[in-house]
Amino acid sequence: MENVDIECKELKCILNEIFLKSPNAIAIFDLNGNIIMKNNMYEEFIKTSKSDIFNTFNLDKNLIIQELKTNCKYAIEKINFIDENNNSLWYKLNFFSIKNYFAVILSNITESIVMSQKIQNDEAIINKFINENTRLQNKLEYEKLKSDFLLRVSHELRTPVNVIYGTIQLIEILKEKDTFIQSFNDFFPILKQNVYRLIKIVNNIVDITSIDAGFMKLNIKNTDIIDLVKNICSSVNSYLKNKNINIIFSSPFKEKYIACDPEKIKKVILNILSNAVKFSKNEKVNISVCILEENNDLIIKIKDDGIGIPKKFHDVIFNRFKQLDPCMTRKNEGCGIGLSLVKEFIKMHKGEIFINSEENKGTEFIIKLPKYEIEDEVAITKNENYLENIQIEFSDIQ
Numbered sequence: 001m002e003n004v005d006i007e008c009k010e011l012k013c014i015l016n017e018i019f020l021k022s023p024n025a026i027a028i029f030d031l032n033g034n035i036i037m038k039n040n041m042y043e044e045f046i047k048t049s050k051s052d053i054f055n056t057f058n059l060d061k062n063l064i065i066q067e068l069k070t071n072c073k074y075a076i077e078k079i080n081f082i083d084e085n086n087n088s089l090w091y092k093l094n095f096f097s098i099k100n101y102f103a104v105i106l107s108n109i110t111e112s113i114v115m116s117q118k119i120q121n122d123e124a125i126i127n128k129f130i131n132e133n134t135r136l137q138n139k140l141e142y143e144k145l146k147s148d149f150l151l152r153v154s155h156e157l158r159t160p161v162n163v164i165y166g167t168i169q170l171i172e173i174l175k176e177k178d179t180f181i182q183s184f185n186d187f188f189p190i191l192k193q194n195v196y197r198l199i200k201i202v203n204n205i206v207d208i209t210s211i212d213a214g215f216m217k218l219n220i221k222n223t224d225i226i227d228l229v230k231n232i233c234s235s236v237n238s239y240l241k242n243k244n245i246n247i248i249f250s251s252p253f254k255e256k257y258i259a260c261d262p263e264k265i266k267k268v269i270l271n272i273l274s275n276a277v278k279f280s281k282n283e284k285v286n287i288s289v290c291i292l293e294e295n296n297d298l299i300i301k302i303k304d305d306g307i308g309i310p311k312k313f314h315d316v317i318f319n320r321f322k323q324l325d326p327c328m329t330r331k332n333e334g335c336g337i338g339l340s341l342v343k344e345f346i347k348m349h350k351g352e353i354f355i356n357s358e359e360n361k362g363t364e365f366i367i368k369l370p371k372y373e374i375e376d377e378v379a380i381t382k383n384e385n386y387l388e389n390i391q392i393e394f395s396d397i398q
Contacts (some may be wrong), residue, residue: 033065077090078109091109197396224257226251226254226256236270263279268342269300274394301364
């Protein structure tokens with residue numbers, strides 16, 4: 001029995017020694033909040049803070065005691081005060097009840113908080129650097145695209161201007177000759193085609209600039225999309241009748257009205273058709289145009305049997321100023337903003353455009369437009385003459 005008493009006394013001494021020398025500040029209070037016992041680190045805390053924990057941290061003593069009576073423990077994960085040297089000190093407080101008493105353990109977590117803040121600041125600096133680096137890379141890429149675009153446009157503008165200028169010089173030379181009328185008749189189609197090329201380039205630049213500036217608006221009308229697209233295909237067939245090009249239109253519907261801007265849709269269809277002709281690989285070109293319905297959308301599919309587009313270019317084909325052939329060596333004319341305009345026009349209609357294509361296996365463009373009509377809007381069904389639009393859009397096709 002004596003041995004047990006001795007062991008208990010030794011254990012109490014050990015526990016008391018641990019209590020007094022603990023690196024954390026520890027204090028024991030009665031249920032009235034009066035301090036009963038404290039260790040050396042708590043004494044140091046009082047010297048630093050000039051008060052007990054309740055006043056230092058502005059804690060509600062009664063609320064904490066009530067919480068301890070109910071749950072036996074209470075914790076404050078992070079709390080701080082400013083010492084007399086204006087240092088911000090951070091602590092974690094753990095309260096727990098022991099019979100008719102309660103204890104508090106104060107853990108100084110200042111170093112951990114400072115380190116965490118330093119890591120956050122370092123991460124913020126790194127992220128800022130990454131964002132700035134990304135911004136600069138994007139700016140450089142955009143500047144390169146812009147330079148390429150200006151070079152391409154300069155080349156595109158120079159070609160028709162040189163042709164027009166050369167034609168005018170020839171007319172000047174031949175105007176006094178008897179063969180002038182015949183010569184003029186020979187040169188006039190060339191002159192006209194290159195004027196159309198200039199108009200196309202300028203129109204595309206104006207459209208893309210208007211979209212970027214937010215000035216481009218849709219002129220929405222209830223339009224018979226079947227009639228619109230069918231007439232465009234028929235007009236293009238007539239225009240290209242001597243070029244062995246066949247455009248086949250099909251749809252299960254005789255008419256289908258949707259709210260759209262017919263001028264923008266016309267430009268979309270003509271641009272895709274001109275690309276199909278421009279990048280054909282055969283002497284005979286077959287192009288199919290089909291209009292279907294899918295749930296609440298109207299689907300326009302335009303498919304050709306041309307050279308196709310490699311899959312690695314599918315993600316960039318609609319990018320601004322993008323052409324698959326190098327600027328000065330490509331086989332086909334164009335300044336690389338046609339398909340980007342197509343995508344912008346479709347987006348303005350809340351629609352989508354997709355591409356299915358493989359190299360040497362042709363290309364299919366799929367346009368998805370929302371199917372709805374505007375109330376109190378008179379539907380338009382007029383037949384238009386698309387010849388001039390076609391001449392402009394197909395002006396860079398020899």
